[in-house]
Every structure is written in C-alpha cells, then in structure tokens.
Amino acid sequence: MPLTRISLGTAWRPAEFAQLSALFHECLVAEFDxxxxxxxxxxxxxxxxxRIYDPHYLSEGRSARFVLFHIFAGKPRSRAQKQGLYRRLCA
Incomplete structure (x- = not known):
C-alpha cells in the first residue's frame, strides 16, 4: 500500500485536484502494480x-504550477518501474 502525497502551489484550483489524483493513481497502477x-x-x-525550490535544477524551468509527488511505497520497486512511472507522469 503506497501512501502518496501531492504537493501543489496556489496556482492549482481545487477543481483540478481530482484530475491530478486520478492521473497519479493510474500511473501507480500501471507502473508499480x-x-x-x-x-x-x-x-x-x-x-x-x-515552497522553496530551485526552478532550474535538472530542468529547463519550473512554473508556479510545479507539482511534487511523494511516494512512500512499502516494497522496493525496480529502476525500470521507477523510470516507467516518471515517464508516464510527465507524458
């Protein structure tokens, strides 16, 4: 049972929370089984x-709509699973 946290800035509207939640969960189901x-x-x-972060660290730039996904997974996931999750989230 992964416990997940989605951290957002004020640029996100409450109406968008359900969409982010569903997308994130779909990715976990598909890539983390x-x-x-x-x-x-x-x-x-x-x-x-x-929200204190470097807008350019390993990125071409982050906007105020930057999202941070925290995953507390019970069992270890392979490198391939993690990369698949990251790819799917960013697609």
Missing amino acids: VPSADRFQFIERAADEQ
Whole structure:
C-alpha cells in the first residue's frame, strides 16, 4: 500500500485536484502494480513562499504550477518501474 502525497502551489484550483489524483493513481497502477482500489493520497496546497525550490535544477524551468509527488511505497520497486512511472507522469 503506497501512501502518496501531492504537493501543489496556489496556482492549482481545487477543481483540478481530482484530475491530478486520478492521473497519479493510474500511473501507480500501471507502473508499480498497485491494485486499483489501493488508493491513499493526501493533497496539500501551500503558499508560494512556503515552497522553496530551485526552478532550474535538472530542468529547463519550473512554473508556479510545479507539482511534487511523494511516494512512500512499502516494497522496493525496480529502476525500470521507477523510470516507467516518471515517464508516464510527465507524458
């Protein structure tokens, strides 16, 4: 049972939370073999001054709509599974 957290800035509207939640869970089901009913997520929205990050680190740039996905997985996942998840999330 992975426990997941989706951290957002104020640029995200509450109406978009369900879409992000569903997308993230679909990726976990497809790439991490998580059962479809195994969904435990927390969605957090923080003020911009509470989100401290380098907008250019390993990236061409991050906007105020930058999303951080935290995954606390019970069992280890292979490198291929992790890469598949990252690819699917960014597609």
